[in-house]
Amino acid sequence: MPRYKLIIEYDGGPFCGWQRQANGLSVQEAVETAVTRYCQVEAVVHAAGRTDSGVHALGQVAHVDLPRSDPPDKVRDALNAHLRPHPVTVVRAEAVDEDFHARFSARERSYLYRILNRRSPPALDAGRVWWVGAALDAEAMHDAAQALVGHHDFTTFRAKECQSQSPVKTLDEIRVTRVGEEIHLFCRARSFLHHQVRNMTGTLRLVGEGRWSRADVACALAARDRAAGGPTAPPQGLYFLRVDYPTAATTEEHDPCTG
Amino acid sequence: MPRYKLIIEYDGGPFCGWQRQANGLSVQEAVETAVTRYCQVEAVVHAAGRTDSGVHALGQVAHVDLPRSDPPDKVRDALNAHLRPHPVTVVRAEAVDEDFHARFSARERSYLYRILNRRSPPALDAGRVWWVGAALDAEAMHDAAQALVGHHDFTTFRAKECQSQSPVKTLDEIRVTRVGEEIHLFCRARSFLHHQVRNMTGTLRLVGEGRWSRADVACALAARDRAAGGPTAPPQGLYFLRVDYPTAATTEEHDPCTG
Numbered sequence: 247m248p249r250y251k252l253i254i255e256y257d258g259g260p261f262c263g264w265q266r267q268a269n270g271l272s273v274q275e276a277v278e279t280a281v282t283r284y285c286q287v288e289a290v291v292h293a294a295g296r297t298d299s300g301v302h303a304l305g306q307v308a309h310v311d312l313p314r315s316d317p318p319d320k321v322r323d324a325l326n327a328h329l330r331p332h333p334v335t336v337v338r339a340e341a342v343d344e345d346f347h348a349r350f351s352a353r354e355r356s357y358l359y360r361i362l363n364r365r366s367p368p369a370l371d372a373g374r375v376w377w378v379g380a381a382l383d384a385e386a387m388h389d390a391a392q393a394l395v396g397h398h399d400f401t402t403f404r405a406k407e408c409q410s411q412s413p414v415k416t417l418d419e420i421r422v423t424r425v426g427e428e429i430h431l432f433c434r435a436r437s438f439l440h441h442q443v444r445n446m447t448g449t450l451r452l453v454g455e456g457r458w459s460r461a462d463v464a465c466a467l468a469a470r471d472r473a474a475g476g477p478t479a480p481p482q483g484l485y486f487l488r489v490d491y492p493t494a495a496t497t498e499e500h501d502p503c504t505g
Numbered sequence: 506m507p508r509y510k511l512i513i514e515y516d517g518g519p520f521c522g523w524q525r526q527a528n529g530l531s532v533q534e535a536v537e538t539a540v541t542r543y544c545q546v547e548a549v550v551h552a553a554g555r556t557d558s559g560v561h562a563l564g565q566v567a568h569v570d571l572p573r574s575d576p577p578d579k580v581r582d583a584l585n586a587h588l589r590p591h592p593v594t595v596v597r598a599e600a601v602d603e604d605f606h607a608r609f610s611a612r613e614r615s616y617l618y619r620i621l622n623r624r625s626p627p628a629l630d631a632g633r634v635w636w637v638g639a640a641l642d643a644e645a646m647h648d649a650a651q652a653l654v655g656h657h658d659f660t661t662f663r664a665k666e667c668q669s670q671s672p673v674k675t676l677d678e679i680r681v682t683r684v685g686e687e688i689h690l691f692c693r694a695r696s697f698l699h700h701q702v703r704n705m706t707g708t709l710r711l712v713g714e715g716r717w718s719r720a721d722v723a724c725a726l727a728a729r730d731r732a733a734g735g736p737t738a739p740p741q742g743l744y745f746l747r748v749d750y751p752t753a754a755t756t757e758e759h760d761p762c763t764g
Contacts, residue, residue: 255628302629319624326625335628365578366585369514369594370561370633 247311250321251342252277252291254306257333258481259373263299264306273297273334277308280328284321287313294348294489295355298441300481302374304358305337305488309348315341346491354418354490355438359431359447360483363424375428376447376483382454384429388422390453390460391431394446394467395420400439401470403449405478408440413470415439422450429454432487441478449476506570509580510601511536511550513565516592517740518632522558523565532556532593536567539587543580546572553607553748554614557700559740561633563617564596564747568607574600605750613677613749614697618690618706619742622683634687635706635742641713643688647681649712649719650690653705653726654679659698660729662708664737667699672729674698681709688713691746700737708735 254277262270266278274291281289293308312321322339329335345351362368362375363382394403394417401413419434431450433443449466452458458476466474513536521529525537533550540548552567571580581598588594604610621627621634622641653662653676660672678693690709692702708725711717717735725733 255625257629257631304629322625330626333628333631335625337623337625364596366514366581366594366596367589369592370516370563372516372592374629 247313248315249309249311249342249344249346250318251340251346251348252308252310252322252325252336253338254293254303254308255335255337256303256306257373258297258299258301258303260333261299263301264293264295264297270299273303273306276329276332276334277310277325280325281310281312283328284324285313292348294352295438295486297484297486298481301484301486302482303486305356306486307348307352307489307491309342309346311344348489351491352437352489353492354434354436356432356434356487356489357438357443358485358487359433359443359479360485361429361431361447361451362427363429364427373482376480378429378451378454380455382429382451383456384422384424384454386456386460387429387431387450387454390458390463391420391422391446391450393460393464398467399470400442400467402466402472402475403442403445404439404472405441405445406472410437410439413439415442420446444479444481444484445472445475447479447483451479452476506572507574508568508570508601508603508605509577510599510605510607511567511569511581511584511595512597513552513562513567514594514596515562515565516632517556517558517560517562519592520558522560523552523554523556529558532562532565535588535591535593536569536584539584540569540571542587543583544572551607553611554697554745556743556745557740560743560745561741562745564615565745566607566611566748566750568601568605570603607748610750611696611748612751613693613695615691615693615746615748616697616702617744617746618692618702618738619744620688620690620706620710621686622688623686632741635739637688637710637713639714641688641710642715643681643683643713645715645719646688646690646709646713649717649722650679650681650705650709652719652723657726658729659701659726661725661731661734662701662704663698663731664700664704665731669696669698672698674701679705703738703740703743704731704734706738706742710738711735 264273277291291310318339322336325336360375362377397416421432523532536550550569577598581595584595619634621636656675680691
């Protein structure tokens with residue numbers, strides 16, 4: 247059966263997350279239902295990352311095996327037609343070798359966290375950002391974030407429910423910048439622990455408010471204790487941005503700030 | 506009674522437009538209700554522009570007279586507290602002289618129209634953009650749009666229901682640019698006719714598709730006949746961006762692309 251790689255964008259708000267659940271509609275179920283309507287077969291769609299309820303994606307990557315070899319653009323358009331009216335869209339489809347696996351072949355994952363940092367709550371971006379009314383120092387946040395870069399035991403930033411075999415991960419990059427009224431936190435790693443980006447963001451917010459120093463962040467990391475970290479930032483500010491693979495078949499970055 | 510100028514952002518989706526209507530919730534009613542809850546008085550909130558149902562605002566300007574002289578930041582925060590859970594937010598409040606009138610003092614209004622121009626429908630920006638799947642030539646659209654700049658009879662781009670005394674207006678600027686997957690249409694004038702921006706946008710889309718030339722746009726304008734223009738673009742791509750006043754008290758531009 248021919249295998250297709252799908253780049254998927256979604257609004258996580260109405261879903262219980264990527265993964266199929268008994269008690270709610272998941273993005274996976276929406277996409278699998280679209281595949282079934284299109285090809286009249288039951289299919290499993292495997293994704294690079296199992297985003298939580300409320301977390302958005304601009305460049306989730308998935309793969310699926312179809313019973314026929316349609317041109318990739320036809321696959322994209324057909325799935326999009328069957329995905330309506332869900333806020334899920336296949337941005338691109340590509341034919342790939344059968345050894346491509348969206349999750350296990352992934353070499354690097356990138357996330358964006360958007361904080362709206364102004365006195366007034368969001369109107370147009372409600373459900374799309376974390377609103378923090380107190381002024382945050384983005385430079386201090388960026389500086390403190392550098393204490394997290396590298397190969398570490400990230401237990402301090404790991405959710406209890408995390409199923410990863412090891413809490414040791416390598417954070418390749420973390421960048422905090424102010425973009426108008428927003429603060430953007432960009433993270434890049436081979437893989438992340440459950441809630442890692444949200445827990446790092448909630449901790450760096452304390453730095454942005456001047457309550458924590460870079461040394462406090464380094465101490466929290468060294469403690470290897472979730473209780474030593476800051477609170478978990480809410481899901482609606484988080485975007486699964488892109489996934490890179492060892493071959494040339496990398497996904498384009500979809501930056502919400504340049505459209 | 507002290508007068509306050511309010512810069513207001515809203516998601517037009519759930520509303521029947523700015524202006525109070527018998528058959529639906531308007532943004533005006535939402536703001537006036539917040540004023541009443543805050544100050545225990547009936548108040549009329551006057552806006553610079555009466556946006557249609559579904560049209561958004563990043564910088565609508567309104568004024569209201571309050572029965573007491575609270576600091577502007579307190580007015581902003583109190584109105585925002587009472588505006589919940591509506592997707593309407595007061596971005597800034599300012600104390601102004603009693604001769605300031607949001608509508609009649611306005612010297613210039615700016616609108617942004619966002620077209621999502623890619624094969625895949627919007628997911629995260631559903632209700633925020635006009636999705637046009639066919640590739641559009643933004644440069645050709647920009648060039649043709651220049652035929653509309655200046656002092657003209659804009660009957661071709663005027664809704665039947667328009668209440669303006671005259672169809673003659675001066676369009677100061679129109680700029681069409683590609684921003685990633687989007688095409689942005691920026692317009693600036695002292696005032697606009699009802700549906701003028703949406704009708705110009707629907708016409709310029711024909712140019713972007715290669716079906717119309719710049720000369721066709723000029724002919725349509727010269728016809729002074731709505732039937733000679735292109736179709737009306739839908740409301741959800743339109744943003745009331747900013748209003749400028751003769752004094753130094755201009756509003757900041759809130760560009761969604763830079764946050």
